[in-house]
Amino acid sequence: MAVSDLREWLERVEAMGELTRVEGADPHLELGGIVDLFQWEMENPALLFERIQGHADGQRLAANVLTSLPRVLLTLGLPTHLTRQEFVREWRDRIRRMEPIAPVLVEDGPVLENRAVGERVDVTQFPAPLWHTDDGGRFLGTGCIVLTKDPDTGWVNAGTYRVQVHDEKTLGIMISPGKHGRLIRDKYWARGEACPVAVSFGHDPLLLVLGGIEVDYGVDEYAVAGGVLGEALEVVAAPETGLPVPATSELVIEGEIPIGETHAEGPFGEWTGYYAGGERDMPVINVSSVLWRNDPIVLGCLPGKPPNDNTYFRSPMRAALLWNELERAGIPGVVGAWSHEAGGGRLLNVVAVTQLYPGHAKQVGHAATSVHAGAYANRFVIVVDDDIDPTDTNEVLWALCTRTEVTEDIDIVRKMWSTSLDPMSYGSEAGRYYNNRMVIDACRPYDRLTTFPGVARKTRAEADALRAQWPDLFTPDGKARRGVASARRREG
Numbered sequence: 001m002a003v004s005d006l007r008e009w010l011e012r013v014e015a016m017g018e019l020t021r022v023e024g025a026d027p028h029l030e031l032g033g034i035v036d037l038f039q040w041e042m043e044n045p046a047l048l049f050e051r052i053q054g055h056a057d058g059q060r061l062a063a064n065v066l067t068s069l070p071r072v073l074l075t076l077g078l079p080t081h082l083t084r085q086e087f088v089r090e091w092r093d094r095i096r097r098m099e100p101i102a103p104v105l106v107e108d109g110p111v112l113e114n115r116a117v118g119e120r121v122d123v124t125q126f127p128a129p130l131w132h133t134d135d136g137g138r139f140l141g142t143g144c145i146v147l148t149k150d151p152d153t154g155w156v157n158a159g160t161y162r163v164q165v166h167d168e169k170t171l172g173i174m175i176s177p178g179k180h181g182r183l184i185r186d187k188y189w190a191r192g193e194a195c196p197v198a199v200s201f202g203h204d205p206l207l208l209v210l211g212g213i214e215v216d217y218g219v220d221e222y223a224v225a226g227g228v229l230g231e232a233l234e235v236v237a238a239p240e241t242g243l244p245v246p247a248t249s250e251l252v253i254e255g256e257i258p259i260g261e262t263h264a265e266g267p268f269g270e271w272t273g274y275y276a277g278g279e280r281d282m283p284v285i286n287v288s289s290v291l292w293r294n295d296p297i298v299l300g301c302l303p304g305k306p307p308n309d310n311t312y313f314r315s316p317m318r319a320a321l322l323w324n325e326l327e328r329a330g331i332p333g334v335v336g337a338w339s340h341e342a343g344g345g346r347l348l349n350v351v352a353v354t355q356l357y358p359g360h361a362k363q364v365g366h367a368a369t370s371v372h373a374g375a376y377a378n379r380f381v382i383v384v385d386d387d388i389d390p391t392d393t394n395e396v397l398w399a400l401c402t403r404t405e406v407t408e409d410i411d412i413v414r415k416m417w418s419t420s421l422d423p424m425s426y427g428s429e430a431g432r433y434y435n436n437r438m439v440i441d442a443c444r445p446y447d448r449l450t451t452f453p454g455v456a457r458k459t460r461a462e463a464d465a466l467r468a469q470w471p472d473l474f475t476p477d478g479k480a481r482r483g484v485a486s487a488r489r490r491e492g
């Protein structure tokens with residue numbers, strides 16, 4: 001069962017023994033530092049910061065939320081025991097079969113418990129940490145969703161874009177070119193209008209996950225959330241903009257993004273592991289209204305040197321999306337995919353394929369670096385045969401080392417969709433960011449499939465049969481037992 005708001009999510013995670021409450025942290029570098037250290041290793045507990053220095057007692061902040069596989073699985077309503085590759089398969093099936101359920105508009109909800117407008121607006125009352133040592137300011141929005149409405153179609157997009165606090169009534173917002181929120185914003189600007197916006201800063205982490213991963217243009221993330229939850233998400237109309245916001249949101253800030261008004265924004269430690277992008281003039285949100293629940297909990301999602309809070313869910317979810325998009329592009333034979341954590345869940349994608357015809361592996365590689373799920377900020381695609389587990393780094397590197405003919409199997413693709421956050425992107429002079437990338441066919445050459453040397457290792461079936469004969473030597477999950485003085489073959 002998926003959960004329905006941040007509070008219930010935290011309760012469930014606490015019941016799983018995966019929550020640590022932290023009292024009295026300083027939001028000036030200390031809080032972010034603790035989160036950073038907790039992310040150095042994955043599977044550490046989620047953190048709920050309480051009695052944050054400089055803030056009213058009830059104000060809280062949750063972070064390190066999606067850094068354990070069971071917590072990501074819980075968030076998506078999947079069984080919490082799945083392995084990474086089972087997760088990719090299960091999620092890919094789930095999204096292929098899933099019927100979106102449109103959100104339902106309700107009159108009231110906890111988010112309307114408190115409201116400030118006009119002179120009473122002060123966004124600095126909410127905990128916005130200075131997360132990393134060299135960040136250029138305090139970021140309230142890291143695990144947020146930014147809601148905008150397409151002025152032509154009425155489609156509402158929810159995207160996760162970072163939000164900096166400039167002063168009591170002004171926020172900074174950084175939306176990269178090509179992102180849906182940016183395309184919508186530009187439509188208002190092309191009409192000479194400011195773009196209305198509402199940002200939710202605390203919600204079921206499912207909404208963060210869906211806001212932070214590619215959902216097709218024109219598709220409502222709330223409806224996808226409804227499909228995952230199996231019931232419609234309840235939304236209320238934010239009073240100022242009319243934009244639908246989760247009825248159980250902890251904190252919503254409304255306003256507009258005016259044309260031409262900018263403020264220095266960043267730098268911010270990002271998912272590539274760098275403060276890339278530096279400080280730049282970025283659009284602002286002029287805040288007109290703030291809504292919050294009693295004792296609100298801000299949802300943080302700290303990027304940084306990967307793995308981090310947005311790579312753990314991104315790797316399996318991107319792999320599932322990529323696999324589905326390759327199939328939708330009419331490509332047969334894909335049997336697995338993985339988007340490596342070291343690449344922040346974008347820069348390094350691996351696809352496993354059963355080669356069916358000459359040129360098939362190259363086709364897979366070029367498509368993987370071009371379809372929506374794989375295009376943005378990718379650098380390497382490695383295509384491997386179906387005997388390689390794409391989630392196993394050693395197997396992938398072995399395939400790369402032993403099945404790649406470097407003059408034939410490596411293609412450079414130039415001038416692709418990138419971002420200021422990629423330290424190797426170029427074109428920044430014009431405010432545009434491109435990168436060059438590599439598609440590597442690390443499959444056995446198609447022309448030598450029948451003559452390629454055999455693999456000097458037991459097959460899975462052979463290994464299973466052998467283990468079954470020698471239970472003294474192997475554990476039920478297939479590991480060699482240590483410290484066994486002598487062993488006998490199983491009788492009978």
Ligand SMILES: Cc1cc2nc3c(=O)[nH]c(=O)nc-3n(C[C@H](O)[C@H](O)[C@H](O)COP(=O)(O)O)c2cc1C
Binds near residue numbers: 160161175208
């Ligand atoms: C925690 C987190 C922070 C993100 N911050 C930004 C950001 O500041 N700007 C941006 O353009 N994309 C950011 N992204 C990536 C977008 O959320 C992602 O590309 C998503 O697909 C955008 O939604 P859209 O496809 O509706 O535009 C972030 C993702 C996550 C998970």
